[in-house]
Each structure stands twice: as structure tokens, then as C-alpha cells.
Amino acid sequence: MADPLISTEGVSLRFRRSEDAVLDDVSMHVREGELVALIGPSGCGKSTLLNLVSGLLAPSAGRVQVREGVRMAYVFQSPRLLPWRTLQGNVEFGLEGRGLGRGALAERAQRALAQVNLTGHERKYPQELSGGMQQRAALARGLAIDPAVCLLDEPFGALDALTRSYLQDELMEIVRGTGMTTMLVTHDIDEALLLADRVIVMTARPGRLSAEVDVPFGAERSSDALLGRADYAELRRQLREMLRPQAAIAA
Amino acid sequence: MSESTVASPSPSPQAARPAAGVPGGRRPGRRRLRTALIAASVVGLFLLWLWGSTFFADYILPPPAMVWESFVSMLERGTWGTEILATLQHMFTAFALILAVGLPAGIVVGRLWMAEDLSRVPLIFLQTVPTVVLIALALIFIGTNSTGVVAVTVASGLPYFMLNVIQGTKAIDYDLMEMGRAYGAGERRLMRSIVLPSVVPYFLAGGRVTLGVAWQVTLFGEYLMGTPGVGFQISSAIKLLDTASVFAWGLSIVALTIAFEYGIFRPVEAYLTRHTRRG
Numbered sequence: 001m002a003d004p005l006i007s008t009e010g011v012s013l014r015f016r017r018s019e020d021a022v023l024d025d026v027s028m029h030v031r032e033g034e035l036v037a038l039i040g041p042s043g044c045g046k047s048t049l050l051n052l053v054s055g056l057l058a059p060s061a062g063r064v065q066v067r068e069g070v071r072m073a074y075v076f077q078s079p080r081l082l083p084w085r086t087l088q089g090n091v092e093f094g095l096e097g098r099g100l101g102r103g104a105l106a107e108r109a110q111r112a113l114a115q116v117n118l119t120g121h122e123r124k125y126p127q128e129l130s131g132g133m134q135q136r137a138a139l140a141r142g143l144a145i146d147p148a149v150c151l152l153d154e155p156f157g158a159l160d161a162l163t164r165s166y167l168q169d170e171l172m173e174i175v176r177g178t179g180m181t182t183m184l185v186t187h188d189i190d191e192a193l194l195l196a197d198r199v200i201v202m203t204a205r206p207g208r209l210s211a212e213v214d215v216p217f218g219a220e221r222s223s224d225a226l227l228g229r230a231d232y233a234e235l236r237r238q239l240r241e242m243l244r245p246q247a248a249i250a251a
Numbered sequence: 252m253s254e255s256t257v258a259s260p261s262p263s264p265q266a267a268r269p270a271a272g273v274p275g276g277r278r279p280g281r282r283r284l285r286t287a288l289i290a291a292s293v294v295g296l297f298l299l300w301l302w303g304s305t306f307f308a309d310y311i312l313p314p315p316a317m318v319w320e321s322f323v324s325m326l327e328r329g330t331w332g333t334e335i336l337a338t339l340q341h342m343f344t345a346f347a348l349i350l351a352v353g354l355p356a357g358i359v360v361g362r363l364w365m366a367e368d369l370s371r372v373p374l375i376f377l378q379t380v381p382t383v384v385l386i387a388l389a390l391i392f393i394g395t396n397s398t399g400v401v402a403v404t405v406a407s408g409l410p411y412f413m414l415n416v417i418q419g420t421k422a423i424d425y426d427l428m429e430m431g432r433a434y435g436a437g438e439r440r441l442m443r444s445i446v447l448p449s450v451v452p453y454f455l456a457g458g459r460v461t462l463g464v465a466w467q468v469t470l471f472g473e474y475l476m477g478t479p480g481v482g483f484q485i486s487s488a489i490k491l492l493d494t495a496s497v498f499a500w501g502l503s504i505v506a507l508t509i510a511f512e513y514g515i516f517r518p519v520e521a522y523l524t525r526h527t528r529r530g
Contacts, residue, residue: 054433074433080426084448084526093444094434125526145434 004029005070005149005181006053011062013048022048024206025062035175035182037196039189041243045207046185050074050151053183070149073142073180077154079134081126087113087137088122094145112144113137115174132163139171143178150175152184156191165223168194172221189239193232194223201242211242313495318502321495330484335503338480341397342469345404349461352405353412354454358446360413361420370413378410382468386475400472400480407468412461419453420446451523459516466508 007029014021023045030036038046051057052064054072066072073094081090091109100108113119116136126134135155142150155171156164172195175182186192192199193215201211213235217226226232297315304314313321325331360366385403393399423446431441473482481500488496 056429056432072433074430076426076430078426080430082427082444082448084451085444086526093431093436096444097435097437097440127527141434 003067005032005067006030006183007065008049008052008059009063009065011049011052011059011064013045013052013057013060021060021206023052023059024208026207026209027062028200028209030181030183032181033179035184035195035197037184037186037192037199038202039186039192039199039239039243040202040207041204041245042187043207044202044204046202047153048207050153050183050185053149054151066149071145071147072149072151073139073145073147074151075135075138075142075153075155077157079126079131079138081134081137081141083126086123086125087118087129087140090126090137091141091144094141108144109140112140115143116140116170130163132159132167135159135167136170139174143174147180150180150182152182154185154187156188157186164191169222171195189236189243190223192239193217193235194221194226199239201239213239310492310494313498317495318498321493322499322503325496325499331503334479334481334484335507337397338469338473338482339507341400341404341473341478341480342465345401345408345469346462346465348401348405349408349412349465350458353409353457353461354416354450357413357416358420358442358450361417362446367417374410374413377406378414382407382471383475386472389472390476395476395478397478399476400469400478403472403476404465404468408461408464411464412457415453415457415460416450419450419457422453423449455520455523462511462516466504470504 007027009027011023011026012021013023026045026049028036038049040046048057052059053066054074055064055066081087082093085093088106088109091112092105095105095108110119110122113122116139118133118136118140121129121133121137126137129137135158139155152171156167159167168191175195184192184195196215199213199215200209201213202208203210215235216231217229300312301315304312306312309317322331356370360370382403385406386399389399389403393402427445427449428441431445436444469480470482470485472478473480474486475482477483477486481504485497485500488494488500
């Protein structure tokens with residue numbers, strides 16, 4: 001099998017010498033085209049792991065490896081759009097600094113906005129749009145750079161349940177359509193089972209990997225179809241058990 | 252540092268903006284009434300002046316007509332244009348210097364704790380030292396020329412502007428900076444796309460306060476240093492008990508200040524904060 005696109009070996013991170021490690025001895029990998037969900041209680045360092053993979057943080061010990069020349073999209077829990085730029089300007093942001101002309105920038109931004117169904121809103125400012133639309137624009141900003149890897153840090157966390165469920169289906173379609181390798185951080189078991197090929201379970205203080213679960217539902221799935229399956233209910237029960245606060249202590 | 256020197260702009264771009272011109276006038280009927288009240292206050296003041304001037308000698312409270320005559324005569328002799336121009340040159344040279352120095356310096360101080368510690372005492376010093384002392388020092392070091400007036404104005408206005416820029420730089424949304432880095436932005440792109448736009452509301456608030464300070468200090472400096480300009484004209488006029496001229500100069504400055512506010516400041520502000528208006 002080919003080298004994994006992303007891998008970490010014995011990665012630890014502590015912000016200050018005196019403090020407990022945020023991440024302790026984390027080794028994992030993500031294969032090309034795979035969608036891996038990182039799930040765990042808050043404070044387990046799952047978002048920190050994404051920051052290490054993206055290069056925003058450097059590990060205190062161990063190694064983070066990402067295949068060379070890979071472009072990474074990053075979608076955060078809040079949209080993090082620039083309020084002084086239109087949607088198009090925001091989507092162009094990730095493309096700037098590559099020496100593209102104005103026309104090429106605009107064209108790519110418009111294509112990315114079309115991918116997330118925001119055509120017609122190019123000239124609007126973020127604060128004119130709903131939270132769901134802002135988050136779709138943030139996704140478009142990521143898609144515009146034509147990424148091989150997509151890092152999603154609880155991208156639906158701040159949305160209402162209804163918007164979240166539609167956006168999950170939309171995202172699924174986009175990710176499967178482009179074949180992006182994706183790391184999804186979440187604390188929502190259903191979201192992980194709906195979207196991921198593999199779920200990595202983490203524990204908190206210090207952040208460690210505690211289990212790995214393959215999700216056998218294939219690429220074509222929807223929340224409606226999953227709900228009727230007995231193996232889905234069983235997998236969901238198992239994950240709930242693993243994430244139960246006492247389970248970490250008993251282990 | 253005292254909090255009152257830092258004008259605080261609305262923290263979020265969503266914050267409601269007062270309607271232009273008349274504050275808080277939402278219903279058209281109420282709005283018209285408020286405009287009428289403002290007009291009434293102007294007329295009332297004028298009438299009070301007109302009435303009051305009948306009780307006092309001309310050199311104490313000159314009647315409006317006399318002030319108008321004085322203004323027209325200065326205009327005809329060319330004094331008005333020359334002196335106003337000299338004062339504006341002093342003030343805008345100082346204002347431009349304050350912006351040009353204060354913006355980069357404020358951003359550096361706001362982002363680097365070492366620069367903050369180094370600048371803390373000089374800024375407190377400039378803020379607290381009496382303007383009269385700065386003027387006295389300028390007389391010794393520079394002399395009674397325009398450079399002296401400009402130097403005093405810069406020294407007095409700079410801390411007000413810088414403190415606003417520093418506060419704006421500290422208020423930059425760190426999440427946006429992280430997003431910028433995640434999308435490969437270097438320092439230059441972060442500066443242009445995130446830092447500078449974030450500072451704009453503070454830049455405007457600081458600019459407004461500073462412009463007010465610059466007016467005061469420039470006139471004060473001209474008055475005390477005897478440098479050509481409106482301030483010196485006022486000091487000469489009052490020595491001759493030509494109170495009508497003092498009134499004419501004073502009202503001219505008020506008119507100019509209002510003209511700059513609506514002619515320059517408001518349009519610039521509207522342009523720089525255009526994204527905060529909901530479509």
C-alpha cells in the first residue's frame with residue numbers, strides 16, 4: 001500500500017513545560033481519499049491535532065508528516081470570514097499570493113461558491129448571511145484552493161440541528177465527489193458515523209488515542225438510510241460506551 | 252493610562268449605527284421635529300447674541316452685524332485667506348505626520364510587548380505634559396516659526412492617535428489571524444488583509460479625536476508663539492480690543508470644522524466602513 005498522506009508518530013504537545021501534555025504519544029495515519037473522524041470529549045486535543053497537521057503548531061516531541069506539496073483546506077467551527085470582504089473576496093483569500101490574475105481569481109472563487117450553492121451571493125458581505133450560509137462560504141474558501149486534504153474542525157458545531165443535517169449531506173456529496181482526504185473533528189457520534197470511513201476515539205488529559213473503529217457503511221449513505229440499520233445502532237452504542245466519562249477511568 | 256483618552260468604536264460591525272445627521276430619528280415625523288429643534292437652537296443663540304449685544308459695549312460683546320463687517324473686511328483685504336491657509340497648513344501637516352507615524356508605530360506597539368514597554372513612559376509623558384510646556388520648549392529648541400507649531404501639535408496629538416491604534420491592534424480577532432496562516436498568508440498578506448482592516452474603526456475614532464486636538468493646539472501654539480496664522484491674529488486683535496475680529500475668527504474656525512466633518516471625515520468613514528451597512 002502507498003504511503004499514507006498524513007501520519008503522526010509519537011506526537012506529544014505541551015504548551016508550557018510545567019503543564020500536562022495536551023497530546024501524548026499520538027500515532028495515527030490517514031490514507032489518501034479516506035475520511036477519518038476524530039471524536040472525543042472536549043479538551044482531548046482533537047482540534048490541536050488538526051493544528052499540528054496543518055502546520056499551525058509544531059509538536060514538542062514526535063513527528064508530523066504530510067506528503068509534500070499537499071494543499072490543505074481548513075474549515076473551523078466558526079466561519080472566520082473577513083467581515084470587510086464580500087463572499088467572493090473571502091473565497092479569493094486562500095488563492096491570493098499565488099500570482100493569479102484578477103480574472104482567474106474571480107473565476108475560481110465563483111466556481112467554489114457554485115459548489116456550495118451560493119451563486120448569486122458573491123457580492124454580499126458575511127454579516128448579511130445566515131450562519132449556515134457563512135459556513136458554506138467558509139467551505140467554499142477551502143474548496144477554491146483545490147485542496148488534496150480538507151481539515152474540518154467541528155464545522156457544524158455552531159449551527160442549528162436542521163441546518164446541520166442538510167449541510168452534512170451537502171458536505172458528504174462534495175467530499176465524495178472531489179475525493180479529498182478529510183480529517184473531521186467532532187464530538188457528535190452520529191456525525192462521525194454518517195461521514196467517516198474510520199473513527200478515531202480520543203481520551204482527555206492527556207489527549208491520547210484510545211480506539212479505532214472502521215465504519216462499514218460504504219460511500220453512499222444518508223442519515224435517513226442509516227437510522228434503519230441494526231449495525232448502525234450497535235456501532236453507535238459501542239462508541240457511546242467508549243466515550244462515557246467513566247470508561248476512561250476504568251480503562 | 253486613562254481610559255477616557257481612547258474613543259471606543261462600536262465593537263462589532265453589526266452594531267447599530269445612528270442615522271446620519273439627526274441621531275435616533277427613526278420615524279419621519281419625529282425626525283422632522285428633531286431637525287426643527289436643532290434649527291431652533293441655532294436661531295435662539297443668534298437672537299440671544301443680538302439681544303445681549305445691546306447691553307454691552309462693542310469691544311465686549313459686538314453685535315452680529317459688526318462681526319460680519321469685520322469678516323468681510325478681512326476677506327477683502329486678503330487677510331482671511333492668508334491666515335486661514337497658514338493655520339490649515341500647520342494643522343494638516345501635523346495631522347498627516349501624526350497619521351503617518353502613529354499608524355505603523357501603534358501597530359508595532361500593539362503587537363510586540365517589547366515595543367509596548369519601551370513606549371509606555373514616552374506616551375504617558377507626551378499625554379500628561381502641559382501643552383504650554385511643550386510650547387515653551389519649542390520656542391527654545393525650534394523658534395517662533397511654523398516648524399515649532401507643527402512640532403508642538405504633533406507631540407500633543409500623537410499619543411491620542413497612537414493609543415487608539417494600539418487598542419485596535421490588540422483587539423484583532425486572533426481566530427482570523429490563525430485562519431490567515433492556515434491559508435498560507437505571510438506577514439505582508441496578514442497585515443494588508445487582516446491587521447489593517449481590523450484597525451480601521453479605531454483609526455477613524457482616533458483620527459477624529461486627534462483632529463480636534465490638532466485644531467486646539469495649532470491655534471494655541473500660534474497664539475503663544477506669535478507664528479503667522481489665525482491664533483496669532485486672535486492674539487493681536489484682542490490686544491487692540493478688536494473683539495469683533497476675535498468673533499469672526501472663532502466662527503470661521505467653527506464653520507471650517509463642521510465643513511471638514513461633513514465634507515471629508517464622514518465620506519471617508521462611510522467608505523472605509525461600507526461593509527457594516529446591511530444590504
